[in-house]
Amino acid sequence: MSISEVRELGDVADFLSGFAWKAKQFSDEPTGMPIIRIQNVGSDASTAFKYWPDSFADRFVISTGDLLLTLSGSFRTVVWSGPDALLNQRIVKVTPRVNTDTRWLFYALEEAMARIAKMGRHALVSNVALSDLRELKINVPPLEEQKRIAGILDQADALRRLRTRALGKLNTLGxxxxxxxxxxxxxNVIGFQQVRFHELVPQIDSGWSPKCLDRPADSDEWGILKLSAVTSGRFSASENKALPDHETPKAQHAVRKGDILFTRKNTKDLVAATVLVDADHSRLLLPDLIFRFRVGDSNSIDPVYFQALLSFPTKRRSIQKLSGGSAGSMPNISKAKLREVQIELPPIDQQREYCRRMAAVEQVNTIQVHELRKTETLFASLQHGAFRGEL
Structure with a gap:
């Protein structure tokens, strides 16, 4: 094994911060250059682009293969695979210097960011400056050793991605x-009975959105859900922000098993996302941008069927069309419009049969999630050893 030397990140890579483009000049129309915002990076990469119609400096143009690092919300390190686009603020372009392998640098950055995140709950992403990154110490082996390490981690990452794709296919199976x-x-060519939303749902609750801390809540703290807790179509309790100590929690907004959550306001692609909560979360609170409702009569409609209906692509698109909002603002769906949505009601026995089938899919999903976590643990172990000269 080749000997590594401890060096600062700034010795092996150059960093370019994105530009603060004026949001009031953004366009939804594909004229000009796409802008890479936080929403377009990593797990949120499906979010629609905003476009910059004015002039720009060439140094802010990002191309396929460029290495990016986000410094807002959470750390993400990605190799850009989208179109040529403009780099926005709080995103950094990282360019390897001579004798630095790009794939090795990608994994080195991931490992370095994980170290920062583990410094403690008060080591917030928003406090990390470029100078901190440049001065961060890492073990840097010779170029050939970098390529060997990157090759091993690429193989482990491929297995991790395979598990992730398997989970994605299970989601489409539903x-x-x-x-x-x-x-x-x-x-509705089958001709199922249709009733208005308000005939099935006696009440739609709104939440509360105080200013929160820029980190998730610890187990002994109260948290406010983020929109991303719902947008994937599967409830994600970890997507929350901690409530400050000076705020008194409003327990009536706590999320409970059986709640159906609905994003009333978001981008045009992400509004009207719906999830069914499958466990009590007594310290997680509903925000103002998410509606909550429960079915009034489970003998008329099954909650699992109801959530699946609202999430079905064509049904969701029809609900998204109800959204309003002024130019430049996020689409918003009012309670009044949601209450009037037509809901298709198959016989309850058919709904419950669907629920039974989905329970079987969920069992397979649970196994796949467990396998994915094992794969992620293996990858993390390899990555940990790689940057301590132990691989």
């Missing part, structure tokens, strides 16, 4: 089962 049993709910 939609396939729904379509097989009920058809397209918007066209």
């Amino acid at each position: 939609q396939a089962i729904f379509h097989e049993m009920f058809g397209d709910p918007v066209s």
